[in-house]
Amino acid sequence: MNMDLDEAIKGRRSIRVFKSDDIPVEHIESVLEAATFAPSAKNGQQWRFTILRDEAKDKFTDWFMDHLLSMRKKHGDTFMGSAIPSCEIMNEAPVSIIVWNTNEFGWLTEHQSVAAAIQNMLLKAYSLGIGSLWIGDIFYAERRIPGYFNKSWALAAAVVLGWPAENPGPRPRLSVDEVAEFL
C-alpha cells in the first residue's frame, strides 16, 4: 500500500543511527527510480548515482575520513562543523549513495533538478520504512571526490540509507506565515 503523501512529507526525519542489516537491492532501486521521476530543467535528468555498499563504502569512508582528519590538522576543529560525525554515519549505514550532477551546461537549474531528485529519494525511502540522511558535508572534499570515482560530473550530495535505529522527533519548522507573503 502506498503511503499517504502528507504522512510522507511530514513524517520523514533525518536518521543518523542505523541497524547494520542490509537494504535489499530492490529497495535501493525503488528509491533510485523515485529520483528519476523528479522534474528537471529542460527534462535534462541531470542526476547520476554511485551506490556504495560493503567494501566500496568502507574504502570510500576511510579515504574521506583521512581527508577530513588532515583538514582538521590544518584548519582546526571549528572549521570542520559536523563533517567527521557525518562521515562516521556514512560508514555505519549499510548504503551510501553519491549523487552527481552531470552539470552539462553549468546552469543553476541543473543543481535544482538534482536536489528535487534527492527529496524524492528521501520520501520514497521513508515510505519503505528506510531511514535516510542527506549529507552535504561531503563538500569538504568537493574537488577530490570526482577524481576518486574518476567522474567529470559535479558532486551534488551523499544520501545515506539504512533501517532506522532511532526515532527522532520533528525539528522546528517556520510556519507558512513566517516564510510566505501573499501580494
Ligand SMILES: Cc1cc2nc3c(=O)[nH]c(=O)nc-3n(C[C@H](O)[C@H](O)[C@H](O)COP(=O)(O)O)c2cc1C
Ligand atoms: C542540503 C542538505 C545538506 C545536509 N547535510 C547534512 C550533513 O552533512 N550531515 C547531517 O547530519 N545532516 C545533514 N542534513 C540534514 C539536515 O540537518 C536536516 O534535514 C534538518 O536538520 C531538518 O531535519 P529533518 O530532515 O529531520 O526534517 C542536510 C540537509 C540538506 C537538505
